[in-house]
Each structure stands twice: as C-alpha cells, then as structure tokens.
Amino acid sequence: xxxxxxxxxxxxxxxxxxxxxxxxxxxxxxxxxxxxxxxxxxxxxxxxxxxxxxxxxxxxxxxxxxxxxxxxxxxxxxxxxxxxxxxxxxxxxxxxxxxxxxxxxxxxxxxxxxxxxxxxxxxxxxxxxxxxxxxxxxxxxxxxxxxxxxxxxxxxxxxxxxxxxxxxxxxxxxxxxxxx
Amino acid sequence: xxxxxxxxxxxxxxxxxxxxxxxxxxxxxxxxxxxxxxxxxxxxxxxxxxxxxxxxxxxxxxxxxxxxxxxxxxxxxxxxxxxxxxxxxxxxxxxxxxxxxxxxxxxxxxxxxxxxxxxxxxxxxxxxxxxxxxxxxxxxxxxxxxxxxxxxxxxxxxxxxxxxxxxxxxxxxxxxxxxxxxxxxxxxxxxxxxxxxxxxxxxxxxxxxxxxxxxxxxxxxxxxxxxxxxxxxxxxxxxxxxxxxxxxxxxxxxxxxxxxxxxxxxxxxxxxxxxxxxxxxxxxxxxxxxxxxxxxxxxxxxxxxxxxxxxxxxxxxxxxxxxxxxxxxxxxxxxxxxxxxxxxxxxxxxxxxxxxxxxxxxxxxxxxxxxxxxxxxxxxxxxxxxxxxxxxxxxxxxxxxxxxxxxxxxxxxxxxxxxxxxxxxxxxxxxxxxxxxxxxxxxxxxxxxxxxxxxxxxxxxxxxxxxxxxxxxxxxxxxxxxxxxxxxxxxxxxxxxxxxxxxxxxxxxxxxxxxxxxxxxxxxxxxxxxxxxxxxxxxxxxxxxxxxxxxxxxxxxxxxxxxxxxxxxxxxxxxxxxxxxxxxxxxxxxxxxxxxxxxxxxxxxxxxxxxxxxxxxxxxxxxxxxxxxxxxxxxxxxxxxxxxxxxxxxxxxxxxxxxxxxxxxxxxxxxxxxxxxxxxxxxxxxxxxxxxxxxxxxxxxxxxxxxxxxxxxxxxxxxxxxxxxxxxx
Numbered sequence: 001x002x003x004x005x006x007x008x009x010x011x012x013x014x015x016x017x018x019x020x021x022x023x024x025x026x027x028x029x030x031x032x033x034x035x036x037x038x039x040x041x042x043x044x045x046x047x048x049x050x051x052x053x054x055x056x057x058x059x060x061x062x063x064x065x066x067x068x069x070x071x072x073x074x075x076x077x078x079x080x081x082x083x084x085x086x087x088x089x090x091x092x093x094x095x096x097x098x099x100x101x102x103x104x105x106x107x108x109x110x111x112x113x114x115x116x117x118x119x120x121x122x123x124x125x126x127x128x129x130x131x132x133x134x135x136x137x138x139x140x141x142x143x144x145x146x147x148x149x150x151x152x153x154x155x156x157x158x159x160x161x162x163x164x165x166x167x168x169x170x171x172x173x174x175x176x177x178x179x180x
Numbered sequence: 181x182x183x184x185x186x187x188x189x190x191x192x193x194x195x196x197x198x199x200x201x202x203x204x205x206x207x208x209x210x211x212x213x214x215x216x217x218x219x220x221x222x223x224x225x226x227x228x229x230x231x232x233x234x235x236x237x238x239x240x241x242x243x244x245x246x247x248x249x250x251x252x253x254x255x256x257x258x259x260x261x262x263x264x265x266x267x268x269x270x271x272x273x274x275x276x277x278x279x280x281x282x283x284x285x286x287x288x289x290x291x292x293x294x295x296x297x298x299x300x301x302x303x304x305x306x307x308x309x310x311x312x313x314x315x316x317x318x319x320x321x322x323x324x325x326x327x328x329x330x331x332x333x334x335x336x337x338x339x340x341x342x343x344x345x346x347x348x349x350x351x352x353x354x355x356x357x358x359x360x361x362x363x364x365x366x367x368x369x370x371x372x373x374x375x376x377x378x379x380x381x382x383x384x385x386x387x388x389x390x391x392x393x394x395x396x397x398x399x400x401x402x403x404x405x406x407x408x409x410x411x412x413x414x415x416x417x418x419x420x421x422x423x424x425x426x427x428x429x430x431x432x433x434x435x436x437x438x439x440x441x442x443x444x445x446x447x448x449x450x451x452x453x454x455x456x457x458x459x460x461x462x463x464x465x466x467x468x469x470x471x472x473x474x475x476x477x478x479x480x481x482x483x484x485x486x487x488x489x490x491x492x493x494x495x496x497x498x499x500x501x502x503x504x505x506x507x508x509x510x511x512x513x514x515x516x517x518x519x520x521x522x523x524x525x526x527x528x529x530x531x532x533x534x535x536x537x538x539x540x541x542x543x544x545x546x547x548x549x550x551x552x553x554x555x556x557x558x559x560x561x562x563x564x565x566x567x568x569x570x571x572x573x574x575x576x577x578x579x580x581x582x583x584x585x586x587x588x589x590x591x592x593x594x595x596x597x598x599x600x601x602x603x604x605x606x607x608x609x610x611x612x613x614x615x616x617x618x619x620x621x622x623x624x625x626x627x628x629x630x631x632x633x634x635x636x637x638x639x640x641x642x643x644x645x646x647x648x649x650x651x652x653x654x655x656x657x658x659x660x661x662x663x664x665x666x667x668x669x670x671x672x673x674x675x676x677x678x679x680x681x682x683x684x685x686x687x688x689x690x691x692x693x694x695x696x697x698x699x700x701x702x703x704x705x706x707x708x709x710x711x712x713x714x715x716x717x718x719x720x721x722x723x724x725x726x727x728x729x730x731x732x733x734x735x736x737x738x739x740x741x742x743x744x745x746x747x748x749x750x751x752x753x754x755x756x757x758x759x760x761x762x763x764x765x766x767x768x769x770x771x772x773x774x775x776x777x778x779x780x781x782x783x784x785x786x787x788x789x790x791x792x793x794x795x796x797x798x799x800x801x802x803x804x805x806x807x808x809x810x811x812x813x814x815x816x817x818x819x820x821x822x823x824x825x826x827x828x829x830x831x832x833x834x835x836x837x838x839x840x841x842x843x844x845x846x847x848x849x850x851x852x853x854x855x856x857x858x859x860x861x862x863x864x865x866x867x868x869x870x871x872x873x874x875x876x877x878x879x880x881x882x883x884x885x886x887x888x889x890x891x892x893x894x895x896x897x898x899x900x901x902x903x904x905x906x907x908x909x
Contacts, residue, residue, distance in 0.1 A: 006410040035262065035270030049269060059258075071694075103258035103276065104217055115510075117632055129217040134309060134316045155308045155316050158277040159257045178514055 023067055023078035030090045040067065042077060050077065052097050058145055065094070104151075104159045105131065110168065113175040119155070120178070126160065133158060140168050142179045150179070181303035182311060182432050183207070183285055185222065187233075194238040201226050204300060205289050207282050209234070211258065211274040223261060223273065225250075225286065229262070232272060250290040252283035259283055281305060297481050320639045325632075340458075342414055343422075351411050355471045355645055363478055363728055365397045366612040374605030408467055416462030420455040423641055427451050433627060433649045450644055453824060454637040461634040467629065476620050483613050486606065493592055494614045497585030498621060504582055505622040508724035522560040529556050582618065589614045611813050651717055655731075657734045662741045662822035664691030664724045664853035666712065670721035681707045683876040684721070689869075691822075694854040696867035698894060703873045705857045712855055714738055724822075743821030743852075745845075746827035753797030760792075760809055763819040773816060779814035780840040781807070807842060813844045824849055826856040861898050870894065879885040 028042045030050075037049045047069055055064040061082040068074045085092055105126035112122045118137050124130075133140040133154040143151045150162040162168070165176065185206045187195075189232055195203075205225040209232065212218055222233045230250060232240040244250075248264040257277040262269050268557070282303075289301040303483065309316050310323035317323055341348055351871050372390040376382030431447060483491035533549050534539060540549050593610055596602040666689040674680035682704040689695055697705045711723060712718050714730055723730045730738070740763065760772055767775075776782040784807055788794040796803055796811075803811065809829065829845065846866065849856075858864050870887055872880040872894050880892050887894035 033269070035268055037269055037271065074300075099215060100260060100271075100274070101255045102276075103211070103256060105215075105217075115634065116315070117629070121316075126217075128211075128215050131217050132314075136316075154277075156276070156278040156280070157257055178517060 021078040023080050025085065025087045025090065026077075028078075030093050040077065047075070047077065048063075052080075052094055052101065054098065054102065055079075058103060058149075058151075061098075062095075065098070082167055102143055104161050106161045106163060107152075110172040113178075115178070122152075122154075122160075124160070131160075133160065137178075152179075169173050181282060181286075181305045181307055183282060183289070183301065183303055187222065187224070190236075191222070191233055192222075192670040194236075195224060195226070195231055196238070197226065198228065201228050201601060204293060207279055207286065208275070209261075210276050210279065211271045213271075213274065215258070215274060217276070221273075223283075223286070225293065230272075230290065234273075244290060244294050247290075250287055252286050254284075261286070278308075320636075322639065322643075323685055330362045338818055340419055341415070344418055347411060347415050347418075348692070349684055351408060351415065351467070352470070354404050354411070354754065355474070358401055358408060359471055359474045359478065361397050361400045361404065362475060362616070364483060365394060365401070366609040368394055368397065369603035369612070370603075370609035371403045372605070373608055374603045408471070409463075412467030413463040416459040416466070419462055420459035423458060424451055424455045427455065427641060427644055430647070433652075434644075434647055447644075454640050457633055457637040458641070461630060461637075465627065465630045465634070468623070472620050472623055476617065476624065479613050479616050479620075483617070485609065487596075487602070487612060488615075490589060490593055490596070490610060493612075494585050494617065497588060498617070501582050501621045502583065502625055505625050508578060509626060515563075515570065519560075519563050519567055522556070522563050525561050526553075526556045529553055539687060582622070583615070585618055586611060586614050598743065602639060618682045618893055651714070651735065653734055654731055657732055659737045660726065660728055662738070664693075664822050665689065665724075665726045666823065666853060667724040667727075668711075668721070669724065671711065671718045671723055672720035673707065673716060673718045675707075675716075680719070680876060682711075682873070685786055685833065685878055687871060687878065687881065689853055689855075691853055692851050693868045694849055694856060694866060696864035696870040697855060697857045697873065698861065698864070698870055698897065699873035699879075704876060705873055706827060708873070709827060709855055709857065711824060712823065713742060713744065740819070742821045743816035743819050743824045743848075745809065745812050745816055745824075745826050745829040745848075749805075749812040751796050751803070751811060753795075755790075755793045755795055756788075756811060757792040759796065760814045760818055762815055767818055770815075775814045775818040776810075778817050779810045779844045780843075781810035781814045784810070806838070809841055810844060813841070813848055815847055822852060824852045824854040826858075828857055828859065861894075861901055 012130065014105070028040060033039050033040045033049065038052075040047045040050045049070050051068050051070050051074070053066040053068060054061065055066055063081060065080040065083060067077045067080060069077060080086065080094070083094060086094070105122045105128040107126050109125040111123040111125065113123075115137065120135050121132065122135065122139055123132050133152075133156075135152055135154050141153050141162060143153070145151055148164045148166055150165060152160045152162070163177075165173065183205050184203070187203070187206060192203075203224055203226050205223075206222045209221045209223050210217060210219075212221075218235060220235050221235075224231045224233060225244075230242050230244060230247070231238055242263060242265075246265060248261050248266070250261070251269075253260050259272060259280050260274050261272045261278075261283060263272060266272075275551060285301045285303055292299050292301065306321050307317060310326055312324060312326050312540075315323060315325055368390055372387065372394070376387050376390060377432075428451060431451070473784060480491070482496075483494065523841060529552060533553065536802065540546060589611055590607075593602060593607040597604055597607050668685045668687050671685045672680055672683045674682075685708065687695075697708060699705050707716075711718060714723075714735065717731065725733060725738075733790075743763075752762070757772065760775060761767055773782060776785055776792075784794055785794070813829075828843065829841070842863070849866075856867060864870060865884060867881060867884070869881060871878055872887070872892070874893055880887055880890060880894055882890070888898065
C-alpha cells in the first residue's frame, strides 16, 4: 500500500500537468459501456470509465471538453478541442454523457410567476418539459450571464436558463420585471 | 428530510413484494434518461431489493445481495444513480437537484441493508419546500402555513404574552377607550350640528359644552393612542429581549453539530433579525390590530344602524378599495425592490472598483470601469426618477379613487338631506364613519402579510428553541478528577449518519503520554480530537477516560480539565488579561504572570503599550499569529488541564516564534496527556507515540523509530518532507 516516495517521479507528474494533450479521432477509441457510461483507450492507456467536463459551459457547449478519469483523484486525460471533429458515433456518445452531466433546462414559456413572502414561485415550460420551481427573492438567485441571457437558481440549486429575454412575449417580460 | 415517500397502492402492487419484504426507502426519480421532467417515478429500496418504478411500471429490480454497491453521483445541478455489480457500473436513473441531498443517503442506507443491519438511515436535514403545500420553507422544519393553522396563532401568541399579562390588560383597556372615543366623537359632532347650530335650536352654552367635550375627546384619543403605542413598544421589547436571551442560552447549549449545520450569519439572523421582527410586530401591528378590527366592525355596525341603505352604498366600493390597495401595495413593493436591486448593483460595482483600485490602475482599465459605473448609475437614476414620479403624480389620484366610497355617500346622503329624510348632522357623522372605514381597509389588507412575517419568524425561533441538545449530561453523570487515561474502544463517528469519518478506532493512552496524530487532510484527525473534547458523541463504540465512559462525566467538569491550543487562535474582544483568565476568572495576578512567563508571552506583553491590559480582539491591538498563540498557551497553562489538545499549534509561524512556542509547548505538555496534530512531522518528534490515520481507520501506530522501520505511510511522509526541505535549501 505504500509507494516509495520518488522526487523525480513527482516532478515528472507536475511537468505532465503542464502539457495540453489534444484528443482527436485518430488517437482515441471511445466505447459505450454496458451500464451506460463511456470507456476510452488512448495510446497505451485505457480507462473503463471517463467523464467529460465543459471548460466553458455557458459559451462553448461543444468545444474545449476536458476528458477525465473518474474518482477522487480524477485527472485530465486530454482535451477535445471541438466535438464536431470527432467521429459521428463518438460525438453522439459524448453528447449523451455531457447531457447526463449538465442539467440546465431552457425556459421556453413562462406561464406564471407568483411572489409570496420572499419567494417567487415559477410555473414554466422548458425544453425538458413542464416545471414548477421556487427561487429566493433576495440574494443571488438571478444571474445575468449577458445583458439578455439569464440564469436562475432555485432553492434546491436547480438551474434554469433564459437564453434571450428579448425573445419573450411582452406579457412574459412583465412577469420577469422584478428580476431584470 | 423525507427518505420514505408514500407510494400509491397501485405502485406498491407493481413491486410484487415477497412475504415479509418491507419498503425501507423511497425517493422520487423525477428525470428520465434524457433529462425530461416526469411524475410518478420512484426509486424504491426494500430490505431485499432495489427497484425502479417508472411512470406506472416496474422497470428494474436488483437483489441487494447481488450488488457491490449503490452509488448516487452528483452532477451539475442534478445527479445520477448507478449500481455496481462485478466491477461493472450500470446507470439506473437521474434526478434533479431537488432530490440531490435525499439521494446522498441511499448509499449508506443500502450498505446497512446489505449487511443485514436493522438500523435505518435518518436525515435530520430540512426540506427546502413543504411536502404538503409546496411552499418554500424559510429554514424551518415545519411549514409556517400548514402547521400555523394546526397549532393556531392564538396559542403561540398566548405563550408569548402570558408573562406580561398585566401590561397587556392596560393595553387592552387603552385600546377599548381609544375605540369608544373615536366612535363617539362624530356622534357629539352630529348633536352639535343638528341640535345646536342648525335652526338656532340651542344656545351658546350647549355649543361650548359640545365643543369642550369634542376637544376633551380628541385629546383623549391622542393620549390613549400615545399610551397604547408606548406600552406596546415596551411589550414588544420585553418579549423580544426574552426571546433573544432564551435563544442565546439555547444556542450555547446546543451541540456543535447543530451550529455547524448552519452559518453563523443564519444564527445571528435568528437572534437579532427574527426577534426584531417579533418586536416590530408587537409594537406596530399588534398595538393597532385589535383597535382597528374592533373599530372597523363597530364602525360598519353603527353605519348599518344609522342608515342601512346608505351604509350598503358606502360598502359597495369596499371590495374595489381592497383590490386596489392590495395591488397597489404589490406594485409599490415591486418598484422599491427594483430600486433596491439597482442601488445594490451600483454599490457593489463601486465597492469592487475601489477595493480593486490598484489592479484596475495597474492594468490601465480606468476608462472601462468608469463606463460600467456610468451605465449602472444611469439605470439606477432612471428607476429612481420613475418611482418619484409615481409617488408625486400617480399616487394622489389612486388615493382619490380609494376613497371614492365617501363621495358616493356624500352624493346620496346629500340628496337625502335635501329631501329632508336626513339631518345634515347625521350626514356629517356618516361621512366621518365612511372615511374611517376606508382608512382602515388599506391597513387591514396588509395585516395577513405582517402576521405571516411574524409567524415565520416565530417558527424560525421556535425551531431553535425546540431543538434537543444532543450532548447533555446523563442522569448518572458525575464529577470526575481526570488522571489522564484515555481509551478509544471501537469508536465510530460521522458528522452525517451516512458518512462515517472515523471507523472502529481502538487505542489506549496512559497519563502524561504525548500522542501525535498524523494523516492526510480530511482523514479525520480533527474529528478524533473533537471526540476527545467531547464536542460530539460517538455513533458506535465507546470513549473512556480513566475507565469511565466519557458520557458519564459531567460536561462542565470535563471541559474545565481540558486545554486546547489551535492553529488559528481565537481571542475574544477584551484585554489580554481577560483572555488569559478566560477559563479561570478567579486566578491571581501572580498566577497569570507565571503562566505568561511559561508561555514565553510575558516579554512581548510587557512591551505592549498597555501591558496585560492591552485591548485585543476584533477592534483591538493586532497581535501577530505567534503572539496570539502564546496567549492561548498561557490560557491553557493557567487552566492546568489534565488533557491537552494541540491542533496544528505551530503551523504557519516564523522560525523564531516557532522556537519560542515549541519551548512553551514543551513546558505545557510535560506531565499531561497530550494529543497533537501536526503536518510538519518534525514538531512531533517529542511524541511518545504516533497514530497514522488513513481510510477512516488507524493504519499505523508506534514510536517514530518503529514507524520508520515499518517503512509504511509514516515513513514515506517523513521522507517526502525531508526531500522537500533539502530541495528548498
């Protein structure tokens, strides 16, 4: 259970962390596991399960994806610069994994927003279906990613996105007034 | 937190439970594999199986005995549940952040079931929303709205004001007087007009008498109201002071686990803000509540008696006024909220720019920063301007409409007077009553909100007061003079029941021994020490001091015999003297000086402008880390503890003060049972024995030499630190 402490090995590892390794369709094989996760072999290395992380989750949904090993000491295996340069099946596989990891429903229609005793109760339709959620009136429940783009966090820390306030109907905008 | 949702009979049928199979946990599985929201889907754990119910059918079922483990893995604002069989991971389903915390209990829950243990995981965490009505819970266990109805506001109220009943009686008397006088005054006015002034029926004497009476009554109203307000404020202050005291005492009593689950800000809010709200309610709302309700009812009744037709006419506008004033209030709140938001934005922008001025300047970004600021101020100014316009221009119009009922009365009453069906005095009286009625409508529509605020605050206060301290003296707890034997016997503990931090810890310490505790951060070193300090109680196993179960020793006695020196020394606002004296307020000056000398603190204290009486703490003289440490050591020495705890006491100090502190610590620890945690292993070289914690358990133990020989974890840690030092040199 003990690893002999080795300074040069430690230095090597630190050096390695500096490198940017790009994963491309030529140097990788991604495979779906039976249980619904994804495995990866890259060169000599193979990983029975990997996870994918967006480095710029709000701006670049399909670019700069960090592919990492799983577990407490998760390490970066490499970076996919642009998902669309990968094989078609890989894109599908990884998109599935990304969707599994990131859950931010986009609000397409605001049915009602009711305020009561410091909380706002929302009834909306999202791209993931109908949803009711509650946000705190004070505090940082509403974040403006840009002038038009809004991110809402409810009391359970579910997140909802309104990609463009300008696209809402005037009636919906009026309901939003309190938060803009 | 609910870990066992109730299933419908139909759903239970789908599970096809075996004879004697019981449902132990049940959580909603509110997302499908694509992440779409759905209802009627659950993860069910029985004492034998884990099953998925998805929209009216049982889609998956596993025997727990065949699974390695069940894992809930948090993702970004959602989570996934998977099982591991033969090293293979299989996704079962997804859930939204609403159930993230709930699912974190499933792993431990299944583990206990797999081991065949009877124990079930229970969550003491609170729901974020009421499971019955869906309203968000303001940090309370129970929903103020749902339980508020059950328990009844009245009873909450009565318990609150019971001790102040004398004061309350006076207030009620004043309330009745104010009401009676307010209603009687217009009647006198009517008499004056009809029987004295009109048609020269009376004489000057009666007129003066009426006027005098009116004057006295008006004066009476003023005095009654002033007295009432004064006494209500007094009542409110008394009640909230009482609550504050009770809360503070309770929070001191409660175990650290309750405190640690909540932020200091939240607890401070409960003590200051929530009790403040109760005071506000008593002073402002309560004081007027009864007066206005009685007045309102009596006023309406009087109007009906005087002229029921005209009264009904006057009432016609009441619903409109109620509606108007509610929506007006909503609107005003909204525009104020908006103004507040914009002001916040300007303020925080300003604060950012000013505190980061050196960065802004060094990167030459002044212009961009001013542009951002300009934009924010302009927005703020715009909102503010609109609000001012509203209050100056629109508001009076609305006020006019709000009182439209009065004009209706004037018109129809006026017609009646002209037709001789009503006297002018009566009409005047009627108008005054109508005006009173409308005046109070606005106030009454605001009452539910104020009541709710108060109930919420009471709930949050009650929530703390209702907590049972988890650590308290057992009945047979007694005084015990500590010799210094400490024994851990299969001790297991976790801050959350599903996450043990240390498991099955066994070791014995003899009096005067110094034990060094080594391990990675988060391994459970500090937890072990918290258990020695009896700040928490073990979940399983026992800790014995001199052969006595730690739980059988009276807490205050135990704590008075323990000394603690931590990495970050906390000094209370006060003098150095009072800080050293903290544990033994009766210590003499000589004892204090002796302790300070032993702690190598005497010298620097004497160099301070006010010596031992130098003010330290939040707003006081700034002591360096090493100086504070030495004050803490002096505090510990003065207390003459039998068991001593050093948690990273020498970390982050410069070499010179470290030497002084090492010396001081050596004096302090000699002859006392000592538990010391240190990252820098060289500081533990004096320890009689070392314990290495890894993976929640004791991985290695022995003297420095023995552990080095073992070539285990300790050996590689020491080697690593040595190499780092060599590299630095």
